[in-house]
Amino acid sequence: MRKVRFQPQDTVEPFRIDEVAAPVPGPxxxxxxxxxxxxxLGLVRMLRGGTVPATGPGGEMVGRVAALGAGVEGFRVGDRVGxxxxxxxxxxxxxxxxxxxxxxxxxxxxAEALALVRGGLVALSALRAGRFEQGESVLVTAAASGAGHLAVQLAKTLGAGRVVAAVRSADKADFVRGCGADEVVIYSQDSWGDPVDLVLDGVGGDLVQRGVDALSPHGRLVAFSAGGGTVDAGSLLGGLKSVIGFSIGLISRRQPELIEQRRAELWDLHAAGRLRPAHEALPLDQIAKAVELIESRGNLGRVLLHTT
Structure with a gap:
């Protein structure tokens, strides 16, 4: 089989395609x-920091079950999974x-399944974590990203009264409007417009405080980025605002039944034509181009690699 070997210290050839034997499933x-x-973006951050594990990074995939290890139940060879x-x-x-x-x-x-299996799950669960209700206004940062563009669609299709998409540059405006955004703001603008009830922040850093400042009284911000950031507590007190931390990994481990319910909801919305994942696909041997696309923030929707 073909696999990527990561060599982040090699500035000439940081990625190499090797031919190796397929792994054998254990118990x-x-x-x-x-x-x-x-x-x-997680892979990009690993590469920047030179912290790619020797075994190769993990991540999301969609494919077919080829073999079962001892003790595995509920799956058969040939099943399609993500x-x-x-x-x-x-x-x-x-x-x-x-x-x-x-x-x-x-x-x-x-490609659609890969976008929904993780990005859609993050977007829907972040909305739920923020106690979203029909008629409320929602602002989404990183609105053109894999999770962000689905959060815009979900907010709109689930009944948001107003959806604001926040992006890095104006060249993404048409894309996020096509996802259902009523308004588009650029991070660098002095004002992000009228206050909103809920902010879904997928960027972190300085934008966390910008998101809090964009909230109306009693507003909530859900932080689902690994980008960190700090918030001035005083900016929460006067408006009775709140910041909610969110981790899809933790929910997956602690509430697997909830995850399955939400996946089923995503499949139903997709089947009904109410959720349209966008993606940019490249072959496996163009992983360098895919990484550059993410690093430059040039992607519209999910970035993925075809392995077949």
Whole structure:
């Protein structure tokens, strides 16, 4: 099989495609032949910091079960699945833990499934964490990202009275309007317009405080980025505002039944034509181009690699 070898210290050839033997599933593992794998900001941050694990980074994938390890129940060879694996995801075959994957409906393309399996789950769960109600106004940062563009769509289709998409540059405005945004703001603008009831922040850093400042009284900000950031407590007190931390990984481990309910909701919304994942796809050997696309913030929707 083909897999990516990461060499972040090699400035000439940081990525190399190797031909290696497929892994063998151990007890409690699935072997999955991948169709697509995702490229995310998390991978870019690993590469910047030179912290790519020796086993190869994990991430999201969609593919078909090729073999079952001892003790695995609920799956069969040939099942189409999507989810997260913990290492060596950038390969044609990967080892997966059954609890971290889910069945993919046959009518959903691999690219759409990859966008929904993680990005859609983050977007929907962040809305729920923010106690979103119909008629409320919602602002989404990183609105053109894999999770952000789905958060814009979900907010609109679930009944938001006004959806504001916040993006880095004006060249993404048409894209996020096509996702359902009523208004588009650029991060650098002095004002982000009228206050909103809920902010979903997928960027972190200085934008966390900008998001809090954009809230109306009793407003909530859900922070789902790994980008960190600080908030002035005084800016919360006067407006009775709140900041809610969110981790899809923690929810997946503690409330797997809730995750399955939300995945089912996402599949239903997609089947009804109310959720349209956008993606930019490249072949596996163009991983360098995919990373550059993420690093430059040039992507519109999810970035993924075809492995077949």
């Amino acid at each position: 409690g593992q699935l072997l999955v032949n991948t169709e697509v794998v995702g490229v995310s 989810g997260v694996v913990f290492e060596d995801v950038y390969a044609q075959s990967v080892l997966a833990t059954p609890a971290m994957v889910t069945a993919v409906p046959p009518q959903v393309t691999a």
